[in-house]
Amino acid sequence: MEEKAIICKDLTKQFGDFVAVNKISFEVNTGEIFGFLGANGAGKTTAMRMLCGLSFPSSGEATVAGFNVYKQQEKIKRHIGYMSQKFSLYENLSILENIEFFGGIYGLSDKQLKEKGEELVNTLGLQKEAKKMVGELPLGWKQKLAFSVAIIHKPKIVFLDEPTGGVDPITRRQFWDLIYKAADDGITVFVTTHYMDEAEYCNRISIMVDGRIDALDSPTNLKKQFSAETMNEVFYELARGAKRSDN
């Protein structure tokens, strides 16, 4: 049996009377690029926080990289990577210092840190900038660097929360090359985006509306199912029925 990267059954998160995430169930295959879409306020971030071991579910079951989201949160954190939409590296550390810092947190040895640092700087073509403060880099570079740092410890799964917002169209595509490469290396990718063309780059996508998952399939099948030409139409068809907006 193929090992699942994420198994989620009836996962629910309630804040008082408000059901932010309402019994969502889905599985993500190992090595898959899984797009997690939804309108603002649909519950994406709340769901993602539970899967990353940052918040306890109210009910339901989920395992991430084989670990239970109630009992093994610390193990989950060790085996995943996470990149938020807000730039999360230290702006006044250099590229190499950031790599050392984050790699160190994930328990890489000095030798590994040195090798990884060199490898990463070479892959991204940042040799000249390696000792520059990260704050001086253009946004596109920062995002590529943040992604590379998020997978520095070779996690089983990487969670990407709107990684390409505001990035220029060429860099956005270079970013997706990095995602593909990570997937080729066996890292499962769980990604949210507002760009519907990027939804097409995922193997499968789910679309959340008002805390529920209202659709889940490959982009091709979803377009068939909704008799739509583009993912934009599919998304619009589903999300315009939403009762709530934003968080």
Add this chain to the structure above:
Amino acid sequence: MSAIKIEHITKTYDKGSVTALNDISLEVAKGELFGLIGPDGAGKSSLFRILTTLLIADKGTATVDGFDVVKDYKQIRGCVGYMPGKFSLYQDLTVEENLTFFASLFGTTISENYDLIKDIYVQIEPFKKRRAGKLSGGMKQKLALCCALIHKPTVLFLDEPTTGVDAVSRKEFWEMLKRLKEQQITIMVSTPYMDEANLCERIALIQNGELLSVDTPEKIVASYPQQLYAVKADNMHKILNDVRDYENLQSVYAFGEYLHTTFKTDEAQSEPKLIAYLQQKNNSGIEIRKIEPTIEDSFIRLMTEASTS
């Protein structure tokens, strides 16, 4: 007279080491819906801040509604509406208090210009007693737009109003802008979303502080110099790598469910030859067809040209 006239504006930061805007010139006609399209860091916000008199350019001049952005800053502040990229209303005032505050700053009242904001305000009116900080993103955006409109500005500046907003709310927002345009308000709006360019009458594509092109979206697309092809196969990642290695290739990049590509030499045999090459590389389900470019294709092309020239 143009609503906005920008002549040779240059702006640098950090003692000249960072160029935010490099010799920018453009004009926006009265009543026009003008889009400034470009990624983060392109210089859009700097331009907005110069036009709204919040920042002084190193070189060049600009006028808004005939007023000079340096000499006549007081007049400009009275007649423009500005919605900055970052939410900047008072979080701990209610919806109604924010709106009243901005109205009284400009010596007017909500009722005096209610017609202008009515369509938008009715959507947030049920929450008028709620603090602005407690509103959802979509509602904050509507309130910010109301506050920017309450003194009936002649020119409206909207800096990335739809960034981080989902596809449905974005669509609603653009419908609001179309209705405002009917009221003869000149609107300059910036966005990193290329697909929103088609909703503007004219656009400027901006990157690294330089204007790549200024025209109607239709003309920008029509000036694309080559035939563009859409290519597809069952395994998109594989085909992308294969096409990248193909000899007769000018450009290739992923574009939704297709790759977009242009040939170095485009002749009758180019298509079948590419298909044969892809089949030989064991791709299945190959599809290729001629397509019309989009604004994003034009942007990518102009960006590539700018960085190689």
